[in-house]
Structure formats: C-alpha cells, structure tokens
Amino acid sequence: MVIxxxxxxxxxxxxxxxxxxxxxxxxxxLAEAIxxxxxxxxxxxxxxxxxPSGTPGATFHTQAPxxxxxxxxxxxxxxWHKPGNQSAAAEGxxxxxxxxxxxxxxxxxxxxxxxxxxxFFCFFSKDHFLRDMARGSTKYCSAMLVNAVLSVACQYSDRxxxxxxxxxxxxxxxxxxxxxxxxxxxxxxxAMAVMAVREGSAGRDHISYRLCGRAVRLALEMGLHLADTxxxxxxxxxxxxxxxKLTFWGVxxxxxxxxxxxxxxxxxxxxxxxxxxxxxxxxRTILYPDSDMFTALxxxxxxxxxxxxxxxxxxxxxxxxxxxxxxxxxxxxxxxxAELINDINLNLYxxxxxxxxxxxxxxxxxxxxxxxELPDMxxxxxxxxxxxxxxxxxxxxxxxx
Numbered sequence: 001m002v003i004x005x006x007x008x009x010x011x012x013x014x015x016x017x018x019x020x021x022x023x024x025x026x027x028x029x030l031a032e033a034i035x036x037x038x039x040x041x042x043x044x045x046x047x048x049x050x051x052p053s054g055t056p057g058a059t060f061h062t063q064a065p066x067x068x069x070x071x072x073x074x075x076x077x078x079x080w081h082k083p084g085n086q087s088a089a090a091e092g093x094x095x096x097x098x099x100x101x102x103x104x105x106x107x108x109x110x111x112x113x114x115x116x117x118x119x120f121f122c123f124f125s126k127d128h129f130l131r132d133m134a135r136g137s138t139k140y141c142s143a144m145l146v147n148a149v150l151s152v153a154c155q156y157s158d159r160x161x162x163x164x165x166x167x168x169x170x171x172x173x174x175x176x177x178x179x180x181x182x183x184x185x186x187x188x189x190x191a192m193a194v195m196a197v198r199e200g201s202a203g204r205d206h207i208s209y210r211l212c213g214r215a216v217r218l219a220l221e222m223g224l225h226l227a228d229t230x231x232x233x234x235x236x237x238x239x240x241x242x243x244x245k246l247t248f249w250g251v252x253x254x255x256x257x258x259x260x261x262x263x264x265x266x267x268x269x270x271x272x273x274x275x276x277x278x279x280x281x282x283x284r285t286i287l288y289p290d291s292d293m294f295t296a297l298x299x300x301x302x303x304x305x306x307x308x309x310x311x312x313x314x315x316x317x318x319x320x321x322x323x324x325x326x327x328x329x330x331x332x333x334x335x336x337x338a339e340l341i342n343d344i345n346l347n348l349y350x351x352x353x354x355x356x357x358x359x360x361x362x363x364x365x366x367x368x369x370x371x372x373e374l375p376d377m378x379x380x381x382x383x384x385x386x387x388x389x390x391x392x393x394x395x396x397x398x399x400x401x
Contacts, residue, residue, distance in 0.1 A: 087103070089107075089110065091103045097143070102161075108159070110150075112310060115309060117156070129141050141187065151198050152194060184221040185222075189224070193211075193250060205262055216267040217267065225268060252268070255267065259345050270339050270342045307325045323383060329375060330387065371395055380392055
C-alpha cells in the first residue's frame with residue numbers, strides 16, 4: 001500500500017512519504033495516515049530535512065556545509081548572498097510580472113537557475129540582481145531579465161507549473177519586452193544572452209545564434225569591450241565596472257558556443273577586445289554590496305567558495321557533491337578557450353590564406369596546451385560540478401569540430 005501511494009499521491013506528499021521511509025518510520029503508522037487521508041501529517045513528516053520555513057535551502061555556501069541544505073548563503077563569481085535574500089527577491093518580484101506569480105515557485109526557479117545554469121553561463125552578478133529584484137530597482141534587474149532567467153530555470157524543474165508551458169510563458173514575456181528595447185542597457189544585454197541560452201538548450205541553434213548576436217551588438221553599443229569601460233558613465237564604482245566586464249565575457253563566451261555549433265565567425269574579432277579578463281584573478285579588493293553598504297572583500301577569499309546541487313525534493317546532499325567553486329578562475333579559463341575558438345573559426349571560415357595541415361596542427365596544439373593548463377580542481381577525476389564537466393565536453397567538441 002505504501003509503495004502504491006508513492007505513485008498515486010501528489011508530488012509533495014509522495015516526497016514526504018519517501019523521506020519518512022528513509023528515516024525508518026513505522027510502516028503501519030504511515031499506512032494509517034494514508035488510510036485516514038491525513039495529508040497534513042504527510043506534509044509535516046519530513047520537516048527535519050527542510051529549512052526553517054520548510055522550503056529547500058539555498059544552493060551556495062561560504063564554508064563547507066553539512067550534508068543537508070541548511071545554509072542559505074550563496075556566493076557566486078565573488079559575491080556574498082546573505083540568508084533570506086533569494087526568498088526576499090522572490091517575494092518582492094510582483095512588479096516584474098504582468099500576471100502575479102507565486103513567490104515560492106519563483107524562489108524554486110531562481111534556485112535552479114543559479115545552481116545549474118549560472119555557473120557556466122555567467123552574464124551578470126547574482127548578488128546585485130537579487131538585491132535589485134527584491135527592491136524593485138532597475139539598475140541590475142529588469143522584467144525582461146527576470147522572465148528570461150525563469151524561462152531557462154523551467155527546463156530544470158519537474159513541477160507541472162514549470163513543465164506545462166511555464167518556460168514558454170516566461171520566454172514570451174521576455175520577448176515582449178525585447179521588442180521595446182530603446183537605448184542599450186546592461187540588463188538588456190544580459191537578458192538577450194540568457195534568452196539565447198534558453199533557445200540553444202531547446203535545440204533551436206539558429207534562433208540562439210541570432211539572439212546572441214543581438215546581445216553582442218548591444219554590448220558593443222555600450223562599449224563593454226573597450227578598456228575605458230566608463231565611457232559616458234564616469235562615476236561608476238569598481239564593482240560596477242567589474243559587472244560590465246563580467247557581462248561582456250559572458251556574452252562573448254556564449255556567442256563562441258553558437259559559432260562553434262553552427263560553423264560561424266564571431267560578431268567581434270578578438271583583437272577588438274581591449275578589456276583583460278585576467279584582472280579578475282589578480283589579488284585585489286573588489287567591492288560588492290552588503291545591504292545598502294559596499295563591503296571590501298578580497299578576490300582570493302571570494303574564489304574559495306563552495307557549490308552544491310539544488311533539488312526540489314530537498315534530499316540530503318552527499319559531502320562529495322560539495323566542492324569549491326573557484327568561479328573566477330573557471331571563467332578565466334572558459335574565456336581563454338573562447339578566444340581560441342574565435343581565432344580558429346576565423347582561419348576556418350574566413351581565411352586570409354589557405355588552411356594547411358601545418359596550421360591545423362598548430363591549432364590543435366593550442367587546444368591541447370589550454371587543456372593541459374587546467375588546474376587540478378577542474379580535472380574530471382577531481383570534480384562533480386556540472387559546469388566543469390560541461391567545460392570538458394565543450395573542449396572535446398572544439399577538437400572534434
């Protein structure tokens with residue numbers, strides 16, 4: 001009877017029942033609750049496996065956490081996410097939607113996005129985005145960006161609300177806002193790139209390529225590729241300059257993936273890029289927001305943060321799944337690979353001279369050198385982080401291409 005109930009009960013009650021079985025609850029008491037239709041008892045059976053409010057904990061941690069999702073600190077690409085900020089962003093998100101959305105559902109989608117997509121396709125500062133989303137500020141957040149993010153997150157969710165055209169709805173909303181873009185702004189660049197990821201992951205590569213091209217053109221219009229990133233905006237803080245650079249390299253990396261898949265050349269040659277991605281790796285002070293204040297944090301400390309998977313069922317997390325992010329270092333190596341692809345694609349698809357076997361061997365040697373220089377923590381045998389695994393798949397696709 002208990003086994004049959006796992007198949008028949010609603011998802012959240014079946015999950016609670018499953019947790020109770022794992023904890024060794026008596027089968028007769030479980031069967032009694034099922035017979036009596038005591039759904040409230042089933043909903044509260046696994047409260048010790050959830051956070052303070054019964055919802056799954058956040059995804060990122062500043063120190064090695066326990067095997068349960070108890071912490072809600074979430075730093076990424078050098079950011080500090082204070083407890084409750086992600087839920088606060090979801091609760092304060094009503095201004096971003098034409099049709100009101102359930103705050104818990106939005107929080108669930110945000111957790112999915114920042115766990116499974118953002119570490120590899122990093123277009124914006126998570127901390128700044130969540131802060132402005134909660135406040136209704138449009139400096140680092142917009143309705144277009146929020147809907148684009150949620151459209152990607154729906155692809156990772158098993159909930160009916162997400163699977164039953166939920167992603168299509170959020171994407172159509174992002175498209176509606178995209179039609180009304182005026183002057184280029186940072187969130188428009190970011191949202192267009194996120195939309196490209198969504199279409200690419202759905203197998204619509206040509207649409208993804210066109211969206212990515214729009215993101216690159218908006219980035220060029222803003223001068224994000226220039227050494228003087230403050231052109232036209234002389235009063236930018238250091239953190240704001242870093243976010244603009246992060247956005248550019250994220251968009252550039254995304255376009256290189258599209259170019260590799262379709263056999264195209266980039267909208268921007270590497271020699272036109274004046275900003276240096278390695279600046280993020282030099283020991284220095286980076287400014288990031290802490291509530292209304294900007295707190296100085298050291299980049300080396302920020303690069304020693306931890307990642308762990310997020311699952312809606314909130315099952316216990318294996319200690320082996322919790323690993324150092326090294327996000328700044330990861331994005332630097334990812335961007336270096338994108339630069340190689342940029343050069344080699346030009347030689348293949350827009351050559352100034354004949355592409356000889358010697359030049360092919362030279363290109364292959366460049367790829368091999370990049371691969372040999374990957375740090376130990378990014379080697380496959382030393383990681384289970386999905387974005388690192390995808391980076392290896394990306395590299396081997398480059399070689400096979």
